[in-house]
Structures are given as C-alpha cells and as structure tokens.
Amino acid sequence: xxGRTVLAAGVLTxxxxxxxxxxxxxxPPAEFAEAFVVTELRxxxxxxxxxxxxxxxxxxxxxxxxxxxxxxVPELLGVSSGAALAVAGPLVxxxxxxxxxxxxLAIGGAAAGGALTLLAAxxxxxxxxxxxxxxxxxxxxxxxLLVLMVLADQLDLQLIHRYLLGSLSARTWDDVTxxxxxxxxxxxxxxxxxxxxxxxxxxxxxxRALGVRVxxxxxAALAVAVVLIAPVVAVCGPxxxxxxxxxxxxxxxxxxxDAVGWLPWSAVWGALIVAWADLxxxxxxxxxxxxxxxxxxxxxxxxxxxxxxxxxxxxxxKARLPGTDGxxxxxxxxxxxDGIPRSRRGGAG
Amino acid sequence: MRRLLxxxxxxxxxxxxxxxxxxALGPAGVWEVLHGGGSPLDRHIVLELRxxxxxxxxxxxxxxxxxxxxxQSALANPLAGPEVTGVAPGAVLGAVLASxxxxxxxxxxxxxxxxxxxxxxxxxxxxxxxxxxERADPLGAAxxxxxxxxxxxxxxxxxxxxxxxxxxxxxxxxxxSTEGRVMDHWNLLWPWALCWLLAAWALAAPLTLLRCxxxxxxxxxxxxxxxxxxxxxxxxxxxxxxxxxxxxxxxxGLLVPHLAFALYGADLRTAxxxxxxxxxxxxxxxxxxxxxxxRLLTDVLDADRxxxxxxxxxxCAGAALLLIVARRIREEETSA
Numbered sequence: 001x002x003g004r005t006v007l008a009a010g011v012l013t014x015x016x017x018x019x020x021x022x023x024x025x026x027x028p029p030a031e032f033a034e035a036f037v038v039t040e041l042r043x044x045x046x047x048x049x050x051x052x053x054x055x056x057x058x059x060x061x062x063x064x065x066x067x068x069x070x071x072x073v074p075e076l077l078g079v080s081s082g083a084a085l086a087v088a089g090p091l092v093x094x095x096x097x098x099x100x101x102x103x104x105l106a107i108g109g110a111a112a113g114g115a116l117t118l119l120a121a122x123x124x125x126x127x128x129x130x131x132x133x134x135x136x137x138x139x140x141x142x143x144x145l146l147v148l149m150v151l152a153d154q155l156d157l158q159l160i161h162r163y164l165l166g167s168l169s170a171r172t173w174d175d176v177t178x179x180x181x182x183x184x185x186x187x188x189x190x191x192x193x194x195x196x197x198x199x200x201x202x203x204x205x206x207x208r209a210l211g212v213r214v215x216x217x218x219x220a221a222l223a224v225a226v227v228l229i230a231p232v233v234a235v236c237g238p239x240x241x242x243x244x245x246x247x248x249x250x251x252x253x254x255x256x257x258d259a260v261g262w263l264p265w266s267a268v269w270g271a272l273i274v275a276w277a278d279l280x281x282x283x284x285x286x287x288x289x290x291x292x293x294x295x296x297x298x299x300x301x302x303x304x305x306x307x308x309x310x311x312x313x314x315x316x317x318k319a320r321l322p323g324t325d326g327x328x329x330x331x332x333x334x335x336x337x338d339g340i341p342r343s344r345r346g347g348a349g
Numbered sequence: 350m351r352r353l354l355x356x357x358x359x360x361x362x363x364x365x366x367x368x369x370x371x372x373a374l375g376p377a378g379v380w381e382v383l384h385g386g387g388s389p390l391d392r393h394i395v396l397e398l399r400x401x402x403x404x405x406x407x408x409x410x411x412x413x414x415x416x417x418x419x420x421q422s423a424l425a426n427p428l429a430g431p432e433v434t435g436v437a438p439g440a441v442l443g444a445v446l447a448s449x450x451x452x453x454x455x456x457x458x459x460x461x462x463x464x465x466x467x468x469x470x471x472x473x474x475x476x477x478x479x480x481x482x483e484r485a486d487p488l489g490a491a492x493x494x495x496x497x498x499x500x501x502x503x504x505x506x507x508x509x510x511x512x513x514x515x516x517x518x519x520x521x522x523x524x525x526s527t528e529g530r531v532m533d534h535w536n537l538l539w540p541w542a543l544c545w546l547l548a549a550w551a552l553a554a555p556l557t558l559l560r561c562x563x564x565x566x567x568x569x570x571x572x573x574x575x576x577x578x579x580x581x582x583x584x585x586x587x588x589x590x591x592x593x594x595x596x597x598x599x600x601x602g603l604l605v606p607h608l609a610f611a612l613y614g615a616d617l618r619t620a621x622x623x624x625x626x627x628x629x630x631x632x633x634x635x636x637x638x639x640x641x642x643x644r645l646l647t648d649v650l651d652a653d654r655x656x657x658x659x660x661x662x663x664x665c666a667g668a669a670l671l672l673i674v675a676r677r678i679r680e681e682e683t684s685a
Contacts, residue, residue: 071495120672120675129675129676130675132671132672132674132675133671133672133675135671136667136668136669136671136672136675137668139599139600139664139665139667139668139671140664140665140668140669142599142664143524143599143660143661143662143664143665143668144661146520146523146524146658146660146661146664147524147657147658147661149520149524150520150521150524150526150656150658150661157520161506161509161510162510165506165510240499240503241499285511290507290510291506291510293503293506294503294506294507294510297499297500297502297503297506298500298503298504298507301496301499301500301503302500304496305479305493305496308493308496
C-alpha cells in the first residue's frame, strides 16, 4: 500500500513541477507564486488535466467492470462522438449560436450521445450486447460527423480535428469552474455504484443470485460513466485511451483487490497519465502545441499492450476465480464475445 | 454456384443504379450514350466519370468483403475485420505519410497504392508481433488488433497535425469516398484486385478446413502456420488496394463476411465468392445511394458543395446491423 502511494506521489510531484516549470519562459519552482504564466495559464491547465484524467480513468474502470470487458472504453459510448457532433455542426453549417448557449453545446451533445446509447442498450441484455450497442451508436454518430467534416472548409476542419483529438491548449480557470458542478454530482454517484461493480464482475447469474438486478445495475453504471465523461469531453475533447490504460495500471499495481479498491487508483493513474502526456504535448514541437490526446494514444496504448501482455504472476489456476485475480489480460480471454466464460484455446496445440 | 446468381443480379442492379444516380445526367441520357449517341459532354460524364466510379466502387467492395472473410477465417475470429486488425489503419497511415512527404498525391494514385500496401503490411506485422503467443486466441487477438489500430490512427492524426495542408484532401480517405475516381484509379485497381482475389479463391478450400479448428486441420496434414500467413498476406493486399483507391469504408470488411456466411453457409468455396458479390453489392449500392442522397440534399438545401461520402452510408448501415446483432445476442443469452 505504502509503496504504491509513494510511487504515485513521486510521479505526481514530478508532473506538477514539470508542468508548471517547463515551457517558454521556464519558471524556477521558487517563483511559481508570482509568475503570471504559472498562476493563470499553466496551473489551470494542469488542474484541468488532472481532473479530466481522473474522470476518464474512473469512468473507464466503471465501464470495464460493468461490461466485463477490457475493451469497454469511454470512446465507445457515443458520448465523445455526440459532443464532437454538437461542436462541429454549428461551425460547419454556419449557424450562429448565442454566446450564452455555447458552453452547453458540447455538454448537451455528449449527454444526448450517451442517452442514445443508454436507450439503445436498454433493449440489450448481457455485457457484450451493451458494448455492441455503444459501438453502433458511436459509429453512427461518427459517420454523421464525417459528413460534416467533408463539408467543412480548411480552417474549420483543423479546429474540429484538434478538438477530436483532445486538446488542453488555451484552457483557463473558467473551464475548471465549468467542470465543478458536474463533479459534485458525479462523485457521490460513483461512490454509490462502486460496490455493485464488484458484484457485476462475478457474472450475470451469480450477481442475480446475490440479489442484484443486473440489467438495472448495468444501466446505472453506464449512466454514471456518461455523467463523468460528458463534461470532460465538452471541455477538453475526447482524450483517447486514458479510460483504457488507467484501469489496467490500477489493476496491475494492486492485484488482489476488487472494484472498490481499484476505483480511486484508477482515477489517480488517469490523472497522472493526462498530466504527463500534456508535457510532450506542450513541449515536443515547441512553438506549436500538439493535442494531448495524440500523445495518450501514441504512448499510452503501447504501455497498455505491455500491461496486457505480462500479467503479474501468470497464475492460470488463479485466473479461474473471478474477483480474486487482478489480471486484465486473462480477464479478456476468459470470456467469449457473449460474456460466457470459456476455456483458453490452446496455442500451438 | 446457382445460389450466387441472385447476388450477381443484385451487383448488376447496384452498378446500374450507380450509373444513373448522378447529378448532371438522367437515365435517358445515360442510355443514349451507351448506345453511342449523346453530346461530347454527356459522353465524358458517363464514360470518364461515372463508369470508372461505379467500377471502382464495385471492385473495392469485393476486395474489402473478401479481405474480411479471409481474415475472419484465418484468425478464427468473427471480430477480425480489416479495421480492427491494423490493416486498414496501417494502409491509411501509409497513404497519408506518403502524401504528407510529397511522395504521392491525388494526382499520382500509383504511389499511393504502394504506400498503402506497405502501411497495411506494417500494421498487420505489428499485430502479428504483438499478439505473439496469443495469436490463436480470438478475443486476445481482437484486443491487440484494436490497440494497434488505435496507435496507427493516433500516428495518422499526428501526421495530419504536422502537415495540416493535407487535411482537406485526406479526410475523404479517412471516411471512404468514391467521389472523383477516374480511369487511372480503375486501371490500377483491377489488375491488383483480380490477382489477389484469385489468390484468395485458391485459399478457400484449406481455409474452410482451418475454420474447423487448428487440431482438425493439422490432423489432415495442413500446415496451419503457413496457411495463416498466406491468408493474412492476401487479406492485407486486398485491403490495401481498396483503401488506396477509395479510403477506409467503414464496416464493410467487418460485416459483409457475416452476411455471406448467413447466406451461403460456412463452406468458403461458395461463401468467398458470395462475400465478394455481397461486398460489391453493398458498396455499389451505397455509392448509388450516396449520389442520390447528395442530389436530393442539394435540391432541398439549395447548397452546391454538399456531397455525402459513401463511407458515411456504409458506416450507418453497419451501425444499424450491429444493433440488430446485439439484439440477437440477447435472445441467445436468454435461451441459454
């Protein structure tokens, strides 16, 4: 326990110092409090990165546990595509939107996309059916977005592209305050749904035997995930693969726990990933800023593959007992596409 | 073979619909041109613009359908479409890189094909290396495939950020569009497609055996590893050719094989040509529908730059199909 905490604290300190000090102009740590560039530009950006990462990481864990699939990522919920559609639509079609409405545009789109998924998933029972419904809704929204992108001219296109990748550039304290009410709503819901997640992990039949109304619980988990993801996507765009990587890290660094134990760590690792990815995003191609989402995809996914590839211990016999293993890789292999446990197929056999 | 005839008719119908669905010329004009008449402008429209576009759409659809069915059979994985095995994203990345570096452009489709093939093989190779020992495990391989695809799309996005000037022309690729394909594209596509479609056809019988399981196939004296490699190469080549000419048409490679299996059963000797025809019919139909829709929207909205990309339609259709599939899963689970 303490080892993990020390590690997380070290990584966090490094990310905070690096995030605040580096850039043009570089600011030594002693002058953090005075420098305008730190207090008004870099600090809100860092805070936003941490919040966004925590939300995405927690949402990723909720989805993966509720759908019992390591590939259940926030991107597949229709939330991010809905937000992107709502942002891109008025831009491309040259519809003027009143200034007061603009901040709610992306949140509304995200919520609408998520609601559509919930609606479509309402007919589906079983984790993989829910996942498929989410993928279908996301794909449908994506194609509508692509039609808009084909219509857009060059300048709008770059704006949309940048937003789609997830970017933290030019975010201020206003954006942070915009996020706060959503967090106030999401955190208690998250805490309430966490214990149900560890029951859902046992499989539908076992969970039902324990008195959980599986379908309702899964829908509730989806709704919580939507509330977590929508505001983040509205402010930063869909920062890719944080929701995939953070839960993997949490499981790997704390094997032997269950969803309740992983949830806070998943949020912590998500926050750290985004904070760290924001450094190369700001600094790599110095005067030009790259979107942070491109870096999380480029660096995060190989890291996730490594984690999937080398589960700690490789204890096959242990992997038979759901809930006791922290092995995401075998978690994927243990269940067929329909969520029914299957024995591993022999490799060369 | 007789069961393939209705599909042939359907492909023909899709082709005809593609020929007459365009904006500038009605069916009567097209008929006149095909009989040797018509004004020079009409002849140009039909023979130099619509005909190659329709042919490219049909051929690319056939390529994607066959690539999908070969991939799914070789990897014993119903989820292994070109989009989730790193092949299509790799091909897109190759094409984007080549045009970003100034090596190839819309005007030189030949170089784009080469770049897309190299990219497609790179994507598949990456998956092959990563999946390692878990190659035989369908879900594990699918997980790695999705990850590889994500990395490659991330890289594509980075390239597009570095060369923002390319974005406008490249978006068409990312969506998949048959807009503005001319004889040059067709001349490049058909020899490539013919060659690899025949190769896929030659693999049909052993692949059917492989679908019964590795042990079964090995017991009949089949060298499963080598067969899988050949099948993968074939699928990559087919996908890369299609992507280089029409872009990544969403969901065609993933869902057409399911349609083909549903229609023709598990024997690849009929299902493989079935997938080719289904793919051609789907993409040809989507192409015709996209043209008709663009025309309709232009009339309704009174805007002239509106053109619906074919890929958007195939993606929408694929999404609808996925929802149906999801509902079927529910039925199976409740019965089990």
